[in-house]
Amino acid sequence: MAAESRPAPTPLLKDELDIVIPTIRNLDFLEMWRPFFQPYHLIIVQDGDPNKTIKVPEGFDYELYNRNDINRILGPKASCISFKDSACRCFGYMVSKKKYIYTIDDDCFVAKDPSGKDINALEQHIKNLLCPSTPFFFNTLYDPYRDGADFVRGYPFSLRDGAPTAVSHGLWLNIPDYDAPTQLVKPLERNTRYVDAVMTIPKGTLFPMCGMNLGFNRELIGPAMYFGLMGDGQPIGRYDDMWAGWCTKVICDHLGLGVKTGLPYIWHSKASNPFVNLRKEYKGIFWQEELIPFFQQVTLPKDCTTVQKCYIEISKQVKAKLGKVDDYFNKLADAMVTWIEAWDELNPAGAESALPNGPSK
Numbered sequence: 001m002a003a004e005s006r007p008a009p010t011p012l013l014k015d016e017l018d019i020v021i022p023t024i025r026n027l028d029f030l031e032m033w034r035p036f037f038q039p040y041h042l043i044i045v046q047d048g049d050p051n052k053t054i055k056v057p058e059g060f061d062y063e064l065y066n067r068n069d070i071n072r073i074l075g076p077k078a079s080c081i082s083f084k085d086s087a088c089r090c091f092g093y094m095v096s097k098k099k100y101i102y103t104i105d106d107d108c109f110v111a112k113d114p115s116g117k118d119i120n121a122l123e124q125h126i127k128n129l130l131c132p133s134t135p136f137f138f139n140t141l142y143d144p145y146r147d148g149a150d151f152v153r154g155y156p157f158s159l160r161d162g163a164p165t166a167v168s169h170g171l172w173l174n175i176p177d178y179d180a181p182t183q184l185v186k187p188l189e190r191n192t193r194y195v196d197a198v199m200t201i202p203k204g205t206l207f208p209m210c211g212m213n214l215g216f217n218r219e220l221i222g223p224a225m226y227f228g229l230m231g232d233g234q235p236i237g238r239y240d241d242m243w244a245g246w247c248t249k250v251i252c253d254h255l256g257l258g259v260k261t262g263l264p265y266i267w268h269s270k271a272s273n274p275f276v277n278l279r280k281e282y283k284g285i286f287w288q289e290e291l292i293p294f295f296q297q298v299t300l301p302k303d304c305t306t307v308q309k310c311y312i313e314i315s316k317q318v319k320a321k322l323g324k325v326d327d328y329f330n331k332l333a334d335a336m337v338t339w340i341e342a343w344d345e346l347n348p349a350g351a352e353s354a355l356p357n358g359p360s361k
């Protein structure tokens, strides 16, 4: 008897997740991701010259926004969306209607695990996001919810339900996400180490969030994922994801949400120019010595019960405490408020998260 031909399983979160890609180039890299990404809706944020045509391989379902679209949709509030910097990607988070987001850079490709198997990074992020985190007590055997692992002896049973996972932070083989000084000192260093682990970043601990291989629950933490004022006309760049990560982690800690880091890996193929990066980063390299203590000391009142309220409170503290570091932080604090206003305008409270996609191309 012919074996029953079973229909292929529906990809996890097929209609509940958008893939956001910031780009200045044609998206040929999608060919390598096709087996994993094709079932999903893409939101492409085209940076730079809006008159340039970005070629997207056939067969992908996507919506594309360039600077003209951002200005048309947000009007004066478009001032909070960076130009000529990957920070523009956060516009994609704002216009999405889905519960989950995965964002990836266009120079990130499918990596292979030690067995030589292609890594479906999206699938691993989804697994990370769909299972709880353990921010309140560290499990020394890493992710206790993973097949073949569990909570170790001494782990309180009262904490074994864990916390909802808001963020899944993936890593990179080949070109590591180093800052410019490190890149300059170690131009040939490549990350060849595949660590088979997913860990929850403990409550009260900040981390350097990289935006090139990142998943998050948009309904739980979306409004905190503002990538700041970077790039054109700004004194700093390449701190977009860092800023978002620090705000996100403080808010996750306050709201009892989890942030995971580790698997999945992608293959980061292109090292950006370290001298250009140094020019973008240098103010951030000394500012961050004041920013980290600031975020470590941020306290959010009990009545900050939503991400938006937390975010507005942080913006007030940014203005009060960082405005004296540099006037840039006064502008950033204002842009944080504009971001929340724009977010709430495009995502009125109670709007169904599973609304149909935006205008597909």
Ligand SMILES: O=c1ccn([C@@H]2O[C@H](COP(=O)(O)OP(=O)(O)O[C@H]3O[C@@H](CO)[C@H](O)[C@H]3O)[C@@H](O)[C@H]2O)c(=O)[nH]1
Pocket (backbone or CB within 6 Å): 021, 022, 023, 024, 025, 046, 047, 048, 083, 084, 085, 086, 087, 088, 104, 105, 106, 107, 210, 211, 212, 231, 237, 238, 239, 240, 241, 270, 271, 272
């Ligand atoms: O002006 C620009 C430049 C680039 N992009 C798009 O953004 C991503 C990342 O670009 P790239 O790979 O060139 O830069 P990296 O240095 O590797 O980026 C990492 O560093 C951080 C910089 O903020 C960031 O978190 C990582 O992404 C690509 O998709 C480019 O096409 C852009 O939109 N605008």
Ligand SMILES: [Mn+2]
Pocket (backbone or CB within 6 Å): 105, 107, 212, 268, 270, 271, 272
């Ligand atoms: Mn890159």
